[in-house]
Amino acid sequence: MSAAPILAAFRQSLVEAWARGAGALLPLGFLGGAAVLVPLGIGSDGEMLKAVGPGIIWVALALASLVTLERIFQSDAEDGTLDLWLQTGAPVSAIAAAKTLAHWLSAGLPLALFSPLLALMFQAEANTALLVNAGLYAIGSLAFFFWGGVGAALSATVRRGGLLISLIALPLYVPTAIFGALAMSGGPGSAGAPLFLAASTLFACAVAPYAMAAALRLAAD
Template sequence: MSPAPILSAFRQALGEAWAGGAGALLPVGFFAGAAVLVPLGVGTDPETLRAIGPGILWVSLALSSLVTLERIFQADAEDGSLDLWLQTSAPAASIAAAKTFAHWLTAGLPLALLSPLLLLMFQAQIDGALLENMLFYAIGGLAFYFWGGVGAALAATVRRGGLLISLIALPLYVPTAIFGALAMGGGPSSVAAPLFLAASTLFALAVAPFAMGAALRLAAD
């Protein structure tokens, strides 16, 4: 198997992520906007903000990941590139994983990098935990994008398939969001929660590419 088609799909996805002119700005704007609005509704009590902040950011991260997922495979299905990808020697799962990982790099990783600043808005302490929590958001966000890629692959031939992607992906996000929130909760369950968060992400990386590949082959038929 030649890695050339996989690398080509990766480079194409990096370019497509900025083709619409917004790139990472749209999910970043949604992520920041959703997080900023919450304090306006719950008040400014520091203890309250500190308690709900990590969970609010997990919800915002999950919803922000859905903003640009629709275009991962849809353009390939429309212009015939999908058929060409499936005719190469590379497995469809590898092509799908490469495109999804590139999409996470351009649209998902910036969300994790922004999370420390938003946590400070929720009265988080300035210490090493901010960087640790940023890592949790990056790991969890990777799982979100790969599960979201399954929805995107199933909706590749559906016009305006954003709602369908959300219906498919959001239930799959639940374990990652739960373990992520527990990992940052500071309670007794937070000791093992990072391991479960990592396990849920590894499970997504192992299973989602094959589901995406099968969905893309179905879409091409």
């Protein structure tokens, strides 16, 4: 067994994400659009925006992962790429993890890096905490993408699978959303929350690839 198929899957996903027009800018546009709608929807009161800002960014990250994940395995299942992956002999879980990771690099990480700017728009104080939060968003969104990837792999052969993915993934997003929001609240008990966030992400990275592999074998049948 060689690592070549895994690297190829990684590269293919990255190239696909960049080749289609705006690349990583498109998810950023989505995040910006979603975030701009919030003050329009709930009012422009500064204190309120400051309070809900971090939560809005978490919700936007979760939505961005759901919207972009729909096609990650579906196109592979349709055009036969998936069958080729399965024939290479490389572990399917590793290929699924590589594809999910590439996907996160092109759609999740840019959003996390972009978050300080959005936080400023939500009236946050300009200090180093914003950079720490960007790191937390990056860690948390990785879990979103891995659990979302399980949903995407399970619904790879389903038409209009996007709605299904959100229903499947919603309960799995709960721990990340709670730990993430807790880590940024600064309230009592928030000291250990970043560690819990990291632990739940590691758990997702450890469990999700095997579920994705089982689901992809099913999609290829």
